[in-house]
Amino acid sequence: MLQYLIPLVLLSSSVADQQPGLVLVESDDSGVENDNNYNKAVNDVNEHDEEDLEVFQPTADWQAIKPGQGIPPGLHVRMNLQSGVKEAKLMDGDDGKKYQSNGNTKQKFIKIDKNIISKQHLKEALKDFRDKFHHDSPTEDSSEELGSRLEASQKFRSLDEIQKELEGVDLFVKKDIEVIMEYVAVLNSSSSNLSEKEYALNELEYYVHQIDNARDLHIIGGLALVIKLMNSTEPSLASRASYVLGSAAQSNPQVQQAALKLEALPSLLRLLSKDKPMAVRKKALYALSSLIRLFPIGQKEFLKFSGLDIFQKLFEEPSSEPLLVKAITLMTDILTEQIEHVRNRLEKQGQDVSGEISERVPLLKKMVEKGWCRLVPGLLHTTENDTKEKVLQALHVMATGCKSEFQEAHVQDNLNRLKLEWLKDASQHHQDHDDSEYVRILLGLVTDLMKKLS
Ligand SMILES: *[C@@H]1O[C@H](CO)[C@@H](O)[C@H](O)[C@H]1NC(C)=O
Numbered sequence: 356m357l358q359y360l361i362p363l364v365l366l367s368s369s370v371a372d373q374q375p376g377l378v379l380v381e382s383d384d385s386g387v388e389n390d391n392n393y394n395k396a397v398n399d400v401n402e403h404d405e406e407d408l409e410v411f412q413p414t415a416d417w418q419a420i421k422p423g424q425g426i427p428p429g430l431h432v433r434m435n436l437q438s439g440v441k442e443a444k445l446m447d448g449d450d451g452k453k454y455q456s457n458g459n460t461k462q463k464f465i466k467i468d469k470n471i472i473s474k475q476h477l478k479e480a481l482k483d484f485r486d487k488f489h490h491d492s493p494t495e496d497s498s499e500e501l502g503s504r505l506e507a508s509q510k511f512r513s514l515d516e517i518q519k520e521l522e523g524v525d526l527f528v529k530k531d532i533e534v535i536m537e538y539v540a541v542l543n544s545s546s547s548n549l550s551e552k553e554y555a556l557n558e559l560e561y562y563v564h565q566i567d568n569a570r571d572l573h574i575i576g577g578l579a580l581v582i583k584l585m586n587s588t589e590p591s592l593a594s595r596a597s598y599v600l601g602s603a604a605q606s607n608p609q610v611q612q613a614a615l616k617l618e619a620l621p622s623l624l625r626l627l628s629k630d631k632p633m634a635v636r637k638k639a640l641y642a643l644s645s646l647i648r649l650f651p652i653g654q655k656e657f658l659k660f661s662g663l664d665i666f667q668k669l670f671e672e673p674s675s676e677p678l679l680v681k682a683i684t685l686m687t688d689i690l691t692e693q694i695e696h697v698r699n700r701l702e703k704q705g706q707d708v709s710g711e712i713s714e715r716v717p718l719l720k721k722m723v724e725k726g727w728c729r730l731v732p733g734l735l736h737t738t739e740n741d742t743k744e745k746v747l748q749a750l751h752v753m754a755t756g757c758k759s760e761f762q763e764a765h766v767q768d769n770l771n772r773l774k775l776e777w778l779k780d781a782s783q784h785h786q787d788h789d790d791s792e793y794v795r796i797l798l799g800l801v802t803d804l805m806k807k808l809s
């Protein structure tokens with residue numbers, strides 16, 4: 356069987372404003388070599404956060420990209436659909452000087468600059484490509500657009516040609532479900548060892564970003580297995596299983612519903628507790644967010660299973676600030692959803708929407724009852740700008756239910772202090788444009804909030 360690779364030609368210097376071009380080419384490398392590279396990469400991964408991985412150092416030869424590793428734009432990137440190996444190398448004629456990192460190979464990719472592509476972007480791009488490949492006829496705009504963007508690189512065949520060649524084969528559809536079934540079998544087998552299960556979960560996490568794959572995982576009973584693995588005493592399985600669930604449930608109501616029925620929610624809340632490793636807790640919070648965002652039934656269950664009390668415990672744990680900030684951000688998003696829903700409903704009924712509505716917003720009502728109106732402003736003392744930003748956003752959406760608490764002198768003093776600090780920063784001449792832009796955003800947040808409270 357032919358091996359197909361998807362090279363992504365990442366030509367732009369900014370990920371945000373241009374889509375990478377994509378084409379399929381036949382592999383000229385032997386699959387065996389790829390597999391070796393990949394096993395090596397996989398063994399290196401483990402509990403690192405995406406941010407902690409080293410930057411990919413491109414050369415003129417294909418090199419495997421480790422899962423989670425950031426890669427700079429302007430490279431040839433390809434994925435072997437059979438082995439799952441993602442590889443990258445320099446474009447022809449590129450000496451690679453601009454990618455050399457002054458011997459500091461430990462430099463973290465998040466710090467270098469904004470022109471770095473994360474694993475997430477790579478996944479999205481591949482997903483996008485595969486959707487196009489499935490659904491577009493060769494005459495449709497998008498494939499023409501893809502084709503023309505890639506005219507320059509002559510060694511690639513056009514998408515039309517490849518589609519013709521693969522007509523009736525439906526290589527990808529068949530492949531995905533087959534691969535998913537294989538990994539599910541690994542998870543279900545008592546003879547699989549730990550590293551085999553870890554590997555299967557890593558791979559599944561990639562596949563379930565696609566909505567149909569996530570649904571198929573559920574249909575063949577794999578979602579139930581994944582949720583069961585979240586209960587594993589092995590932290591590396593619990594965190595990976597949570598990660599799979601989170602990626603499968605994201606914006607996928609069918610999977611959200613199924614996961615709720617399979618009682619994923621109480622398991623995830625258990626994984627958030629203090630005695631679990633931080634890597635597990637982070638992935639559990641990610642999965643929880645996917646499970647209840649844009650899903651009112653899930654939000655109701657979250658309250659029913661005392662999710663708010665579990666989040667509240669994070670306030671007493673000074674070392675867990677990053678987790679707490681993520682929890683608060685989730686609450687902010689859900690409050691925003693619920694408030695909008697209530698306003699829309701009132702508007703439809705021709706009622707006043709400017710008045711006090713916190714009683715009608717289930718999450719806000721519970722937060723007010725449990726004392727969050729005093730807890731959240733306490734975090735304004737933090738040193739991290741990012742935390743301040745997230746806290747101010749939370750205060751904005753909580754304001755309708757917490758007005759009297761937020762009007763208390765010590766909260767007002769804190770807001771004033773931040774405002775003055777940022778006013779001073781904003782008035783100083785900043786060399787870095789992005790920095791001054793950020794100060795303006797922070798300043799806007801605090802000023803608007805004070806207006807809202809006056
Ligand atoms: C797990 O099983 C695979 C395949 O049988 C084997 O190659 C690997 O060495 C095993 N790993 C451990 C840690 O036992």
Ligand SMILES: *[C@@H]1O[C@H](CO)[C@@H](O)[C@H](O)[C@H]1NC(C)=O
Binds near residue numbers: 543580
């Ligand atoms: C797991 O294995 C059992 C029997 O060993 C089987 O009944 C079950 O259907 C399998 N589950 C999945 C999801 O494949």
Ligand SMILES: *[C@@H]1O[C@H](CO)[C@@H](O)[C@H](O)[C@H]1NC(C)=O
Binds near residue numbers: 622
């Ligand atoms: C996970 O563990 C809890 C408590 O030990 C148990 O109640 C629950 O049924 C388990 N979930 C699954 C899917 O096995």
Ligand SMILES: *[C@@H]1O[C@H](CO)[C@@H](O)[C@H](O)[C@H]1NC(C)=O
Binds near residue numbers: 793
């Ligand atoms: C927060 O932002 C301000 C304004 O840009 C800056 O002066 C300060 O150093 C930042 N603090 C931290 C901890 O990054």
